[in-house]
Amino acid sequence: MRIAMGHLLAFLLGLVFEATSVFGIPSCSADGQIALYHSCNLTQVPQVPNTTINLLLSFNHIRVVNATSFPLLEKLRLLELGTQYTPLIIEREAFRNLPNLTVLDIGYSHIQFLHTDAFQGLPNLIELRLFYCGFSDSILKDGYFRNLSSLAILDLSKNHIQSLHLHPSFGDLESLESIDLSRNEISLVCERDLEPLQGKRFSMFNLASNSLYRSISVNWEKCMNPFKSMFLEILDVSDNGWTVDIIRDFGHAINGTKISSLLLDRHIMGAGFGFHNIKEPDQGTFAALGMSSVINMDISHGYIFSLNFHLFETLKELKVLDISHNKVNKIAKEAFYGLDSLQALNLSYNLLGELYESDFYGLRKVAYIDLQKNHIGVIQEKTFKHLKNLKTLDLRDNAIKTVNFLPNLNTSFLSGNKLVSFQNVQIIAEFLDLAQNRLENLNDLYTLLQTPGLKFLILNQNRFSFCHQQYSPLKNHTLEQLYLSENMLQLVWQAGSCWDVFKRLSHLKALFLNNNYLDFLPPGVFSDLTALQILSLDGNRLTSLSPGVLPENLRVLLLSHNHLLSPDPTIFASLSHLGITHNKYICECETRNFILWLNQTNVTMFGSPEDVYCTYPDSFSGVSLYSISTEGCDEEEALKLINFSLFLFFTTTLTLFLTAVVMFTKFRGHCFFLWHKMVLRLVFKDHPQGVEEDQHKYDAYLCFSNKDFGWVQNALLTHLDSRYNSENRFNLCFEERDFLPGEDHISNIQDAIWSSRKTICIVTRHFLKDGWCIEAFNFAQSRYFSDLKDVLIMVVAGSLSQYQLMKYPPIRVFVQRQPYLRWPEDLQDVGWFLNKLSQCILTKKEEKKKSNNIPLQTVATIS
Template sequence: MLPTLWNFWTVVAMIGLLKEGCSAPEPLSCAAAGVCDGRSRSFTSIPSGLTAAVKSLDLSDNKITYIGHGDLRGCVNLQTLMLESSGINTIEDAAFDSLGSLEHLDLSNNHLTNLSSSWFRPLSSLKYLNLMGNPYRTLGETSLFSKLTNLQTLRVGNTVAFSGIRRIDFVGLTSLDELEVKAPGLQSYEPNSLRSIQDLRHLTLHLREHAFLLQVLADILSSVTYLEVRDTSLNSFHFSELSVDETTSPMKKLAFRNAALTDKSFNELLKLLPYTPELSEVEFDDCTLNGVGDFHPSESDVVRELGKVQTVTIRRLHIPNFYLFYDLSTVYSLLKKVKRITVENSKVFLVPCLFSQHLKSLEFLDLSENLMVEEYLKNSACEDAWPALQTLVLSQNHLRSIEKTGEILLTLKNLTALDISRNSFHHMPDTCQWPPKMRFLNLSSARIQVIKACIPQTLEVLDVSNNNLDSFSLYLPRLQELYISRNKLKTLPDASLFPVLLVMKIRENAISTFSKDQLDSFPKLGTLEAGDNHFVCSCEFLSFTLERPAVAQVLVDWPDSYLCDSPPRLQGQRVQDARPSVLECHQAAVVCGICLALLVLILLVCGLCHHFHGLWYLRMMWAWLQAKRKPKRAPCRDVCYDAFVSYSEQDSYWVENLMVQQLENSDPPFKLCLHKRDFVPGKWIIDNIIDSIEKSHKTVFVLSENFVRSEWCKYELDFSHFRLFDESNDAAILVLLERIEKKAVPQRFCKLRKIMNTKTYLEWPLDEAQQEMFWANLRTAIKS
């Protein structure tokens, strides 16, 4: 049984290995500028063939466990190397020897348990280094960064293994600008370990416990401008005097993120203020206060007024015992000189009137994402509250009435900017009252349907983005900036409403076009954002945008945000690249051209018809159709003529004075049909011709040069051809008054030419002795 299981698992393992071997990684893709992207390609080693042309190489999220000394040898001009989360556990000492130009190196989140100074010794140009997230316990056995004299940003540490910071760790980092140390499991800290770094702008510490915080502070107070403490529990923090030099600390900002505090530890933190006389900004993000607001600050004058702190920011503060919280009266005196306060997303529903009155220096107050309503806002903005306040942000609270909000804020005589966006106002009254100095009003995302005169006339900046507006017709004489994106406007607002407008953003509306005249009507407009609308790429719109270079200077989001929505042929194309057809843009000219071409074509056809006798053929075709609808032969009782005579008018003398006399006065006499004499007056000539032929036994054609030149009696008698030549008999008798060459007969008289070739015809003799024989033969032909 055991061998069988062993064989089974062996087969499974081999299949897995085969599958892994068969799935070849995707090739490395490099751009022309030497930027190579190899992220998430399943590479198991550094790709081969890398040359000096490579300047940026990203191999993050692969399966590269080993970097050899020759893997990057050809990358002598490499400036950026990204190896984040690639499973690296081994790097040879000489692996980076050829990377003297490298400025950015990311080795974070790999499996490096030991760090070697030989890796970084050749990297004299390095400015950014990230070693965070590797499972090392210390930063190498010797000083890792002593040769990195140009290093500006350094990130080190991990969440579990990193346990000790030593004096040698940061030696040589004279130009360091930003340092992040992740050491929640820190167990030891050698004094003066961070003191060697001078002029550090930003230090970020991830410390789970506060045990080493005071030691770190003692080292960095003389060099750090911005200190950020993350993921720290300060519940039991106790301040003890710091042994620091007399040099004044340059620290200007102190931030606590994801920290836990109590009323008592907050009091202890306040004792830091005498050591940071330049501190002007304090920030608490995602912090938890395990207390009820029972603060008892020190009685010293410095602590009583927070020193020089002017900005206090609190975001997402969680107070588990909020229902027991005090009225903050113990900290009123601390905030007298504070100018900027932000309390965001912290369930604030009331600022007590007495507290507001103590904030005498407050110029900026942000209470976004809280629970403020008009009733409590009235208590907060009571008489003499916030006397210096210039900017008030009440975004995303529970305000419902614009009219009440404006009336409540009348007590704020110096208020110039008000943000009440992301509230649910819906209705806007016709008139409202506002503080007299209002210059900025933000009403975006407030579900407003219509803009009315409730908006103050003193505004210089108005934001009504992301509402339900389909028009804007309010006169604002001082307005300089209008933000009205994400509404339902179909055209640009009337420029006469904003005589001094400088900036307008009207993206994502329903605008289909705008013209040169519309833009020119805004005399001072310098910035316009109108992209992501439903543009109809008409000829006028395209010619305006393509032929006016100044458009690109005004339209700051040109050209990528301007796409054609119609016509369908251009849908999705950039307006800049769209090219309409000639027919769309020059319809009048195209129609005139087509009409002119048709006229020329008609004239050409008419000329060709005249030259090739097309009209004659058409008339003959019509006569043939007329003849076809009649019986092929009239009944015998209707035949009343012996012969129908077809002749030219110029040969009428011979026909009427000789032929008629000889045939009608003979014995027996012949009855002839002549068009002058026997056609029915008022009847269509074609019908007369066809009827006469049908009522005659024979048809006599008197042919001559006159007959041919007159186009066969001006076409009138030629219609008889069809009836005559459709019958296979001898009904046609040809009489030639004079000799006619067959080639002289026009090609269109194809039937006549055929008869002259296949049938016998009579020739009129000039010799009088032979004329009697002619008449006898003609009589015989008619009788046959």
């Protein structure tokens, strides 16, 4: 089944390589040094020049390779014969005519027959690739690799090897330093199996993914140390399903064999989250490995939930420890005790929620701690501050809200957290990554720029949208790169705020402002960036750039995906690289200089010329600017001048007219005030203010809900009632001041209505819910029917619709009979409204006149 799947994959790969070229050489050809014959339907080795160095024969149908298959190729170094679509037979001394071959690749081929002397005559062979060939144990025990004195790398992965009974000839392979036996079916390796390899030094010994020691019961006293007398730079026994017991027993069995890097990842140690049926590693699990002088240990991708007391205490020489991709939620006190030499600790992709001051006790030399992709939200203040050698702390993608725990570091990764402010925070760092947080106030940037020694600051994907500047820009002598991509600086700058945010950054070399919705650049915003060499403004909404806006020393400018229409080419004169694809170019004569510059400049352009295209006029839409001709533009200049003069005249006239209209609309309140004041002086200069005396005690009774008193007082009484201000003309009556205490409330309402010339009902949501107000409205309407005079004035305030008013019968009768007033939405219309209300109070009508509702909307919501 594996072989069948392997040939299916080989077939698919062949389709990819078919009719392609490598190193510029067409497939199925040779150039003297490289012979490329991928997917050429070959059934035998082709004739190639004797100068060939690399011969590539994969994805063919070659069936047999024997001593005569290859001509004498003394310069050949690499032979790829793998991934044949038919079973491959390799006969005796099949490669003897390739005496200087150093790399032989037969991988991913189904080897039907392999002669035991197939590899004889290859004294210089260094690397032999035999992966996924269907080999059994015989490939190791039958002496296939005799006399390969230079062989250093042997790849036998993905085969069907079940046991390691090595042929004695393995002892003669003096150069052998790497064996890959991963993804086989090896269940047991004992001392006698690897006896020919004793005394050798290996850079890599790979036994991963074999179910090693897992499915059988091992008698370690009989099996003994499989790596006796060896030195292993890397021993990979990962993905074998090892438990706590297997690792403990294995550590004791190897009895101090020197191993620099031990890979135990993809284990099944630990209970995981919520389970208790699998052991957690304890103080004895790794105890025996201390004798092996392990420097790098990988126990990632497992189920460890708790790092227990003194878990690693014997690993005195360990420098790198990887515990990532487990389920670690708890770190016991002194869990890392004994790791006196540890320099790098990886705890990423776990389930840590809080960190305490005791968690990292004992890590005296640790320089790098990786805690990204946990759920950390709370960190005690002194958790890291006792780690004097800590240089880099990675806390990306957690839930941190404050950074009071942060020690003085070279590098801090804090992106993907929940930080909202950096006010009142003092830190020291060279590299600070704060991307994907929740910073909104650009004032935080002023604070961060004061960080001593800061060279790299990353603030991408925050929420910068406003600025309440508290500090003046300080001179920063260290910052070299600043990343502010994917924020909302447009909202900050269009409010006129923080235009000096880049002032005094004299050493800044790279600035990234892409995707900030910018449609303009503040004047002089880059004027202090004298060292700036790279500026990214990609993905904004800029339509043009003003001359002088770019720093003189700028060399790389990225302006793609903006709205540039007709750029001035002189702006780009000092650049060496420019990106201006996907803009909104206008392909008319006004863009002639830019089009000519594009075709003549030495500036290196990013992107394809087809991506610098016209969007207007429609007849040129999508056409590359590089293919546009500028002939005929000179004749149009004179006509354009005449057209421009006429356009200027009519535009000026229209602008003056529209300005007058806009000024009146914008300041109509002031205009009404001046007009009203003038009329009062001209018309009433010989007449005293006030109202004619008659039989009524009050000019008007003001009826409103008690809950609206504060608003009514500020909006109406202070501007109309003479007892609030002697300059007001009306004597008004309202409940809080003029109703007799102790008197029946209905009697008070009736007296107020009949003693006043007019009744003004201030209808709000509270008014409609007040029974006394509705009753007063009924009495006022009754007086109308009695006297046949227009004595009732209704003022609607707040967001009340016509439908809501019509639900109340007395109000519905009034609305159907005559118009009402609405409190204005725009503050400058309040004066006009009060004047209109004053006229209504003064006007005497014997009969109704039809009129429309006053189309003024509310300016304040009454709550």
